Amino acid sequence: MxxxxxxxxxxxxxxxxxxxxxxxxxxxxxxxxxxxxxxxxxxxxxxxxxxxxxxxxxxxxxxxxxxxxxxxxxxxxxxxxxxxxxxxxxxxxxxxxxxxxxxxxxxxxxxxxxxxxxxxxxxxxxxxxxxxxxxxxxxxxxxxxxxxxxxxxxxxxxxxxxxxxxxxxxxxxxxxxxxxxxxxxxxxxxxxxxxxxxxxxxxxxxxxxxxxxxxxxxxxxxxxxxxxxxxxxxxxxxxxxxxxxxxxxxxxxxSNSPVIVLEDANVDDAVKACVSGAFWAAGQNCLGVQRIFIEESRFKAFCSRFVELTKRYHTGLKLNETTDMGPLITEKEAIRVKALIDKGIEEGATLLCGGERNGAFLQPTVLTDVHEKSELATEEIFGPVVLLFPFTNLDEAIEKANAVKYGLQAGIFTENIKAAFKAVAKLHVGGILINDSSDYRIDAMPFGGVKQxxxxxxxxxxxxxxxxxxxxxxxxx
The missing domain is CATH 3.40.605.10 (Aldehyde Dehydrogenase; Chain A, domain 1)
Structure with missing residues (x-):
C-alpha cells in the first residue's frame, strides 16, 4: 500500500x-x-x-x-x-x-x-x-x-x-x-x-x-x-x-549480436569485453552480446575464463556502487527470459552458470550446446543470457553469425588483418568492431542495422x- x-x-x-x-x-x-x-x-x-x-x-x-x-x-x-x-x-x-x-x-x-x-x-x-x-x-x-x-x-x-x-x-x-x-x-x-x-x-x-x-x-x-x-x-x-x-x-x-573469437586473439581481452557486452543493463541492450563463436582450439579456455568472470558479476541493488547488474524491467520479463533458458536446456543446452531467478532479478547466464535453430539462438533474448559456440574456421563462423534475421553490429577478436577485413566484407551487419564486442557505440557515428x-x-x-x-x-x- x-x-x-x-x-x-x-x-x-x-x-x-x-x-x-x-x-x-x-x-x-x-x-x-x-x-x-x-x-x-x-x-x-x-x-x-x-x-x-x-x-x-x-x-x-x-x-x-x-x-x-x-x-x-x-x-x-x-x-x-x-x-x-x-x-x-x-x-x-x-x-x-x-x-x-x-x-x-x-x-x-x-x-x-x-x-x-x-x-x-x-x-x-x-x-x-x-x-x-x-x-x-x-x-x-x-x-x-x-x-x-x-x-x-x-x-x-x-x-x-x-x-x-x-x-x-x-x-x-x-x-x-x-x-x-x-x-x-x-x-x-x-x-x-x-x-x-x-x-x-x-x-x-x-x-x-x-x-x-x-x-x-x-x-x-x-x-x-x-x-x-x-x-x-x-x-x-x-x-x-x-x-x-x-x-x-x-x-x-x-539484434542478437554475434562476436567471433579467433585462435590468435587475446582471450582475456575478449572475455572481459564480452562479459560486459552481454550483461550491461541486464542484457536489455540492442547491441548486447548474445552469440559468441570461439575457434575450437581456444574454446575450453575461453569458456572457463568467461564463466569465472561471469560468476564475479555482482547482481544486486541498483543504487549500490558495487553492483554490476540490476533487475530486468519487470518480473514478467524475467519470467519470460527464464522460460527461454529452461526451454533451451530441455532441448539439450548445457548451463555453465546462472539461470536462477528471484523476482525481476535473473542471474547472468552462460549456455553452451544450444541448438542453432532454437529460439535462444535465432531470436533476441533481451536479457542477461549469452551462448557460446565452437567453430573450425572463419568461413563457418561468418556463416553462422549471418544465419539470423538480424544484423545490427558484430565483433571479431583477431590479430590477423586479413581475417578482420574478411569479416568486414562478409558479415551482414550495420557495424563491425575489431578486437571489441558488438556493444560499442559513440553518439556521433551512423548507427543502425540491416535485415530486421x-x-x-x-x-x-x-x-x-x-x-x-x-x-x-x-x-x-
Missing part, C-alpha cells in the same frame, strides 16, 4: 498537464511505487499533433544560432543536474547507478553534438550545364525540415534514446512529439523540463505519456506527422510500417539527414 501523491505531468504542446487516468511508475527492483504520470487519450495525442503543426512553423523559423543556443543551454542544464538524472534512470529502469551515470554523460554529448551539427546542415551546387540545353542554368540544393516528427522510445535507455530524437529534431528545425515507454517515462519528462528551461519555444516539443495501444496508432497514422522515428522490437516495428502510410520511417529494432534490425541510421548527423529533405533550386539565366 502507498499514500497517493501528486504525480508528474506530461508536456502537451509546451504546457504541463495532468489527467484523471494515470499510469503508476514503479521501481522494478522491488515494485515500489515511485509516482504516476498521465495516461493520455487518443484525443490528447490528436491535440498534440494539432499544436505541433504550429510548432513546426515556429521551429523552421528559428535561426541556426537560436537552435544552437537552445541545445547548448540544455546540455549545460543536464550537466548541472547529472546526479539527479542518473538517479531517475536508476530508479525507474533497470540500470545500476554506475550505468545510469554513463547514460547521462552520453545524453549530454548527444545534445551538444546536435548543437554543433545544426550549423553543418547544408547542400551543394549542381552543374546543370552537364545536360545539353542547360548551359544557361545554375543552381544548388539545400535541406529543409520535414515538419512533425513522431518519436517512440524504449525503456532500456530512457534518457539518451529520447535525446537522440529530440536533439536532431530541434537542430534541423522540426517539431517533435515523443511517446516514451510507459514503464520509464520520468527521464523523458525530466529532459523535457530542461528544454523548456533552455528557452525552446512552446508548441515545438510534446512528451505524451500513455499506453501504446491507446495513443500509438494516432501518432503513427496521422497524415500531419511526416516521420516516425522508432526504437523497439521487431513485431512493433513491422506493425508500424504497415500502418504508417506514406511518410518517412527510421527504425532501430534490435532496422531502417535508416541514427547518430546525430545521420538523424538530421533523415529528418530533412533536399530542395533543389535552379536559376535560368
Amino acid at each position: 502507498y499514500t497517493k501523491v501528486s504525480g508528474r505531468k506530461m508536456l502537451l504542446g509546451g504546457e504541463w498537464v495532468d489527467r484523471e487516468r494515470t499510469i503508476e511508475v514503479r521501481n522494478p527492483e522491488d515494485n515500489q511505487f515511485i509516482t504516476t504520470v498521465p495516461a493520455a487519450s487518443s484525443s490528447d495525442m490528436e491535440k498534440a499533433i494539432e499544436i505541433a503543426k504550429e510548432g513546426a512553423k515556429m521551429a523552421s523559423n528559428l535561426s541556426v544560432h537560436e537552435r544552437m543556443d537552445i541545445l547548448r543551454k540544455a546540455a549545460h542544464l543536464i550537466e548541472k543536474e547529472k546526479e539527479a538524472f542518473a538517479y531517475t534512470i536508476a530508479t525507474e529502469g533497470s540500470k545500476t547507478i554506475k550505468e545510469a551515470r554513463k547514460e547521462v554523460e552520453r545524453c549530454i554529448e548527444t545534445i551538444r553534438l546536435s548543437g554543433e551539427e545544426a550549423r553543418q546542415i547544408g547542400g551543394e551546387t549542381i552543374a546543370f550545364d552537364q545536360a545539353k540545353g542547360s548551359e544557361n542554368r545554375v543552381g544548388y540544393f539545400y535541406r529543409f525540415p520535414i515538419g512533425i516528427i513522431g518519436a517512440i522510445t524504449p525503456f532500456n535507455d530512457p534518457l539518451n534514446l529520447v535525446a537522440h530524437k529530440i536533439g536532431p529534431a530541434i537542430a534541423s528545425g522540426n517539431a517533435i512529439i515523443v511517446k516514451p515507454a510507459s514503464v520509464t517515462p520520468l527521464s523523458a519528462l525530466k529532459l523535457a523540463e530542461v528544454f523548456c528551461e533552455a528557452g525552446l519555444p512552446k508548441k515545438i516539443l510534446s512528451v505524451i505519456t500513455g499506453y501504446g495501444h491507446e495513443i500509438g496508432d494516432v501518432l503513427v497514422c496521422h497524415p500531419d506527422v511526416q516521420m516516425i522515428s522508432f526504437t523497439g522490437g521487431v513485431d512493433a516495428g513491422l506493425a508500424i510500417t504497415k500502418k504508417a502510410g506514406l511518410k518517412k520511417i527510421s527504425m532501430e529494432l534490435g 534490425s532496422g531502417i535508416g541510421r541514427e547518430g546525430v548527423k545521420y538523424s538530421i539527414q533523415e529528418m530533412t529533405e533536399p530542395r533543389v533550386v535552379c536559376f535560368q539565366l
